[in-house]
Amino acid sequence: MNYKILTSLFALAAATLPSAAAAEPAATLRVDLTGIDLATPRGAEAAQRRIDRAVARFCRNDVEHLSFGARRAARECRESVQRDALAILDSRRAQQLAAR
Secondary structure: OEEEEEEOOOEEEEEEOOOOOOOOOOEEEEEOOOOOOOOOHHHHHHHHHHHHHHHHHHOOOOOOOOOHHHHHHHHHHHHHHHHHHHHHHHHHHHHHHHHO
């Protein structure tokens, strides 16, 4: 699957999982970070919580009744999307700090 992360602050094409990349359209994750000062520890924590909640909704979180393969796909989705979103968050935080 293709996962694309879009926020009000940045966009990123997330990792492409090899299972069915060409067969499925890209899903979009939206995280609203409007009004959060990423340069402060409190703002960074708030952004982290919003990303965590959005990733949990975006990728299957109710995996106990799923097959082993579906559980693995959900875990890979969460790890991939989370990793990419946090990398962008760190980059954006550095930009805000540099702008001060």
